[in-house]
Amino acid sequence: MPTHPFTAPSAACTALTEVGRSTSRHAFAWLAIANAVGLLMALLLAWPGLNDLLAPLTYGRWTSVHLNGQLYGWCTVPLVGVVLRVFLDARHPHAARHGNIGLAAWSLALAAGSLSWLAGHSSGKLFMEWTGWMRPALPAAMLVLWTILAAHAWWRRPLRASAALTGRTLLAGSALAAILVVPVVFFWAAGSTVYPAVNPDSGGATGAALLGSTLGILTLYGALPVLLGRPRRAAGGWARAYGPRLYVAALVASWLLYAGLRHGAVSHHRLAPQAALGTLLVWIPLTWLHFEAYVWPMAVRRWLISAFICWTLLVVDGWLTFLPGFSEALKFTHGLVAHAHLAMAGFITAVNHVVLRCLSLSTGPDEAPIRAAGGAVRSMATPGFALWHAGLVLHFIALIGLFTVERSDASALFLGSAEVEGWLWLRAASGGVLLAASVIWLRNAFRP
Amino acid sequence: MIDPTQEDSPRLSAVACAVVAITATYVYFLLFAEFALVELALPLAEGRLRWLLGALGVGGVTGSLLAARSFRFERYTRSVANGFRACGVAAVVALLAKTWFMMMVAALSVGLSLGWLTVILVSGLRGVLGGRRLGLWAGLGTGSAYAFCNLPLVFNASPANQTVVAAVAAGIGALAANGLSLTAAPRAERADFQPPIPACWIVAFLALVWLDSAAFYIIQHTEPLRSATWQGAWVLGGNAVTHLVAAVIAGIAIDRGFNARVVGLAFAFLTGAALWLGDGTARTTGVEVLYTAGVSLYSTALVAYPAQGGRPRLSAALFAVAGWGGSALGIGLAQDLHHIPVWFCGAAGLAFAVALGWRQRHLRRLGPAALGVLLCGGLLDSEIRASDDAVIAFGRQTYIAEGCLHCHSQYLRPRVESDVTRWGPAPSLAAQLQGRPPLLGNRRLGPDLSQVGNRRSAEWNRLHLIDPRSVSPGSRMPSYAHLFADGDRRGDALVAYLASLGRDSLASRVAHAAAWVPQASAHASAGEERDLTRGRSRFAQLCAPCHGDAGRGDGALTARLAQRPPDLVQRPWRHLPDGLNAPERELHLARLIKFGLPGTAMAGREYLPDEDVVSLARFVAALQAAGTPRS
Incomplete structure (x- = not known):
């Protein structure tokens, strides 16, 4: 009996569940590490004398670890788990081990990278700081991962004997080919001579780049329900029936729009990029409709709601942030950090919880008792959920507070004031809350 | 033909000749190949010294491999003598070289002859000295060489005179080679020499030579350290005694089967010295003792271990990888970083621990990974920082390494008046993107620095970097005083880099201020x-x-x-x-x-x-x- 290339036979779900749990452990470990470093950074800002005790490991060196730990650890590892789930042949006796090797290679590369950044070896390119002997580290981990994926795709090949599955086989092959491009492009992009187009009036990303990266996330996250094997909801309205189709159609249209934009150093004062980014507003209802068309475990619905709230705020304030006047006020300030915080700690974290819960569920993706399993996970995660959101809001408030101070008087930030002190300590406190939540999740991930 | 089962006590004359041969080889290496040759080449180098070191290394590895291929116990005495003669000739060529080409030829010849000699000599020592006191004699020869080289008259001699001394040493070695008669089984059949254990030893020695070479280079090129370590008759005399005593003790310990402990102790000493030097400060008391003792301990083991095995291929692999490779990597690391990073000591320690813990299977598996870490470190540290203005380039590298761009932007928005007034003038987009990579940054926890050279003097920047809150009360910037410690040139380079930012826009800035x-x-x-x-x-x-x-x-x-x-x-x-x-x-x-x-x-x-x-x-x-x- 041939199987869907993107789902595994439920009889062999144990291995996939094991890999899903390993994914959770790696992801939460990186979240905890990155948050611990983030807390340290907040303390270093509130109490600069602490730098003297830690020298030469001062604020700047830790920042690289924090940013990259969040990006390549917490944000990316769950997606690594997703591709493993998609490609691993669960019937293989060593499937779980292979998955763990892929995850370990990723974490090892990131750990080595973190050490190198702490040692002062950085390229100077934000989020692309892999340089020198560490430049090939993450691409090498990607190649290890790809080798595992390719091997398992090959082992599953005989099952796809029927003509009906030829298209899916081709799809899997195409996906593998696309994934293989990633390490090559990544290595190239990490070079010191490669730099993206710059908005001449802000020194930041251009409208086209912002649109492209957002569409990339929408493409990736839009595929999640399928990649995670979520079943479609029974018919119950026009939106549920057509939500995913609308999503795909809008995605195609948006990518065409992106392709039609000028991709050079275009200012945010030009109308075209402003309008193009404005089209992202339609994705607020579209994403809701799309995700609503699938069945989700009860435990992840709260995270889905959190993700949608953050997504809505992000799209709106992201667009405003780009517009002339707002951009000038926010660029280089804590206001923009608040936007990034909402994206990473809010939206991405919520989506990651959805992904990790779905990867870790012991039941097959098409089976019924999903609510029961979800309920168990939900009860386990409640304190973390509450703590995290409290920390998220507090941190956001602290950042906005700092933004208002520096907007009115830049010297207050450079030279300090009681008000700045207060906001910085609030920021540190909220960092502690976020760390506490991530430690709870990490501990839960290691529970049987 | 030697009977492998035969284990006669060696004759005293043979022992003396072997010790002299070891001493002569080490003297040639320490005094000439490692030091005087480079000094002789300096006036001709014109920035091409790395090529010379490369030729030396390539020659050394090639000579080692050729020796392993052509080694015959029957021709041992003649091969050793020829090796010494070749070394002597190479030294004379270096002494007479007046062009860069001839100096390169000399370096290649020195590498070839020394690589050949060391592998040949060591691979047959067990056949000459037997297995019982091989370590002691190796230690005596090694320690004597170090002690001789630390004699003030020899140590302070000109490079040319040191080359003459090395050539003479090679001549004496050639004479001594004639007394090397084989009386014992040429090779030991011990577990220590069965794969993969030799590979573990090679990793351990690689870590040791790497550390030693880096520490040696730093001491040699840091005036306070050099004077504290190698200046004055009393210091040199103390070094000589330390070397000799440590080497002999190491030899005795090796004869009692404590090979791993000896190199372990050497590693501890060298790591201690390296970390002491690591922050670039001139706190030198005790460093020289740790360093000299550590060097003698492992140098003795470096002779004794392959000599015990009596396997030319093992000797060649050891000297090629650990000896020549480790030296090149260590010098490269020191040249580029000017200090020995803590992480490097950690990686070397891991490699070392894994290599010597081969009896535990799980540790053995980590060996390749640990070696990978070390080699990766070598690749990093072999990067050549080329720039028209090396100091500014190094300062920029320091700016990146310390993560300054996480708090300071280097981008002025031309339409934002406060940007231009505070930090300006705003250069063109092309000018702002000139760096490789551009360091635009995305935060301003501190001021923009793209034009800081036109508004802050080097003196102010230096004071600010050392003690930010003394000149800018309330600042949240960390102190970077550690970059200005003696022997650490990162701080001054960083100041030079900051001074270079916006140095061409001073007139525009002054005009803006006046208006x-x-x-x-x-x-x-x-x-x-x-x-x-x-x-x-x-x-x-x-x-x-x-x-x-x-x-x-x-x-x-x-x-x-x-x-x-x-x-x-x-x-x-x-x-x-x-x-x-x-x-x-x-x-x-x-x-x-x-x-x-x-x-x-x-x-x-x-x-x-x-x-x-x-x-x-x-x-x-x-x-x-x-x-x-x-x-």
Whole structure:
């Protein structure tokens, strides 16, 4: 009996569940590490004398670890788990081990990278700081991962004997080919001579780049329900029936729009990029409709709601942030950090919880008792959920507070004031809350 | 033909000849190949010294491999003698070389002959000396060589004379080779020499040679360390004794089967010395003892281990990878980083621990990974930082390494007036993207630095980097005093880099400052008294560290400045034109306060609100007015 290339036979779900749990452990470990470093950074800002005790490991060196730990650890590892789930042949006796090797290679590369950044070896390119002997580290981990994926795709090949599955086989092959491009492009992009187009009036990303990266996330996250094997909801309205189709159609249209934009150093004062980014507003209802068309475990619905709230705020304030006047006020300030915080700690974290819960569920993706399993996970995660959101809001408030101070008087930030002190300590406190939540999740991930 | 089962006690003359041969080989290596050859080549090098070292290394590896291929016990004596002769000839060629080409030929010849000699000599030593006291004799030969090279007369000789001494040593070695008669089984059949254990030893020795070479280079090129380690007859004599004693003790311990403990102790000593040197400070007391003892311990083991095995291929692999490879990597690391990073010691320690823990299977599996870490470190540290202005390039690298771009942008938005006024002028987009990579940054926890060279002097930057809050009270910037420690050139390079940013835009900056006027609202402050209070408060915070609380030029930082800050209470003020009326004086003062005095330690306070700048100007003016009668 041939199987869907993107789902595994439920009889062999144990291995996939094991890999899903390993994914959770790696992801939460990186979240905890990155948050611990983030807390340290907040303390270093509130109490600069602490730098003297830690020298030469001062604020700047830790920042690289924090940013990259969040990006390549917490944000990316769950997606690594997703591709493993998609490609691993669960019937293989060593499937779980292979998955763990892929995850370990990723974490090892990131750990080595973190050490190198702490040692002062950085390229100077934000989020692309892999340089020198560490430049090939993450691409090498990607190649290890790809080798595992390719091997398992090959082992599953005989099952796809029927003509009906030829298209899916081709799809899997195409996906593998696309994934293989990633390490090559990544290595190239990490070079010191490669730099993206710059908005001449802000020194930041251009409208086209912002649109492209957002569409990339929408493409990736839009595929999640399928990649995670979520079943479609029974018919119950026009939106549920057509939500995913609308999503795909809008995605195609948006990518065409992106392709039609000028991709050079275009200012945010030009109308075209402003309008193009404005089209992202339609994705607020579209994403809701799309995700609503699938069945989700009860435990992840709260995270889905959190993700949608953050997504809505992000799209709106992201667009405003780009517009002339707002951009000038926010660029280089804590206001923009608040936007990034909402994206990473809010939206991405919520989506990651959805992904990790779905990867870790012991039941097959098409089976019924999903609510029961979800309920168990939900009860386990409640304190973390509450703590995290409290920390998220507090941190956001602290950042906005700092933004208002520096907007009115830049010297207050450079030279300090009681008000700045207060906001910085609030920021540190909220960092502690976020760390506490991530430690709870990490501990839960290691529970049987 | 030697009977492998035969184990006669070696003749005393053979022992003496073997010890002399070991001593001569080490003297040649230490005095000439490692030191005098480079000094001889320096006048011809013109920045190509790495090529010379490369030729030496390539020759060494090639010679080692050729020796392993052609080694025959039957021809041992002749092969060793020929090796010494070749070494002697190569030394003479180096001495006579007058062109860079000839020097390269000499380096290649030195590498080839020394690589050949070491592998041949060591691979047959067990057949000459037997297995019982092989370590002792190896230690005696090694220690004697180190002791000889530390004799003040030899150590302080000119490179040419040292080359002559090395050539003579090679001649003596050739003579001694004739007395090397084989009396014992040439090779030991022990577990230590069964795969994969030799590979583990190679990794361990690689870590040791790597550390030693890096530490040697740093000591040699850091004046306080060099003088503390190798200056004065007493220091050199102490080194000689330490070397000899440590080597002999190591040899005895090796004969009792403590090979791993000896190299373990050597690693501990070398790591201790490396970490001591690691932060670039000149706290040297004790470093020389750790370093010399560690070197002698592992150098003895480096002879004794392959000699015990009597396997030419093992000897060749050991000397090629650990000896020549480790030396090149160590020198490369020291040349590029000028210190030995803690992480490197950690990686070396891991590699070392894994290599010597081969009996535990799980540790053995980690061996390749640990070796990978070390080799990766080598690749990193072999990067050549090429630049038209190496100091500025190194400073930029330091800026990146310390993560300065996480708090400081280097991008001025041309349409944002506050950007241009505070940190300007704004260069073109192309100019702002010139760096590889551009360091635009995305935060401003501190000021933009793209043009900092036109508004902050090197003196101010240096003070600020060392003690930020003394010159900029309330700043959240970390202190980077550790970058300015003795022997660490990162701090000065960073200052040079900052000075280079915007150095071409000074005229534009001055013109902008001369045209600046405070916002009208700044003049309309509510009342003179409140204005003075505000100015006094800002003066105490921002100006008093240099100008003193009363403006007398006696602030806490005065002693650290090249030029004493002016007494603001006294007339005349050098930077204020005469004949100005009160509003004009106030405007000039406000400009000085906001933009500073380029080229001096007087930094502007560009980020202050105009109200604060005007209040400060009024306060300073009042300060002088109050002081006028006294002057």
